[in-house]
Amino acid sequence: MSTRIVVVASLNPVNVWAALEGFQRMFPELRFEVATVSVPSGVSDQPLTDEETLTGARNRVANARTAKPAADFWIGIEGGVAPLDGELAAFAWVVVCSKEIVGKARSGTFFLPKAVSELVERGVELVTADDLVFSRTNSKQAGGAIGILTDNVLDRKQLYEQAVVLALVPFKNQQLYSPKPAEG
Structure with missing residues (x-):
């Protein structure tokens, strides 16, 4: 069985597991080895627009690729x-690239309760607002806001994993997607 190296531009276990499980679901015939790297997003700690969030994911890929160039995929x-x-509205962007292909997808979207929204609008990062409003600690590395709000019917890893799968569509269907120069 062939082994592919996936560099995840995060040390957060939720992101790492979402990436690995998304790859494994899309390519069960392959084996994946994950490497992690902490790299800057180049955007605000709490991105406040769709564009800024996508830019953050792209920047993370580009920075991960620079930090660990000997890989098959960067995410x-x-x-x-x-x-x-x-x-x-809360959501995530996922960007995956190889040496030839770039895939990207946005996760499902949900709306934040007013108490959380007000804190975020005042400059508090979403994870901190969640922890304050819901009396939690480090919800970012657990179920996240979606896990809290759904009583873990859907958690952050599941939300991100689905977006990873969607970002891998061009890799699964290479004949339908023209290869582009790799970008972050």
Whole structure:
């Protein structure tokens, strides 16, 4: 069985497991070895727009590729929020690249409760707002806001894993997607 190296641009176990499980689901015939690296996103600690969040994921991939160039895939996951219809929507962007192909996808979107939204709008990072409002500790490395709000019917890893699978569509269907120069 062939082994591929995947560099995850994060040390957060939720992101690492989401990446690994997404790859394994899409390519069960391959074996994956994960390497992690902490790299800057180049955006705010709490991205506040769709564009800023996607830019953060792209930057993480580019920085991971620079830090660990001897890999088969690099993956960046960036969580963000954006105002929509007077509420604050939460989501993540995932970018995956190889030497020839780039795939990207956005996770499902959900809306934050008013108490959390107000803190985030005042400059508090979402994870900190969740911990304050829901009396939790380090929810970022657990179920996240979605896990808290759904009583873990859906957690952060599952939300991100689905986006990883979607970002891998061009890799699974290379004949349908023209190879592009790798970008972050």
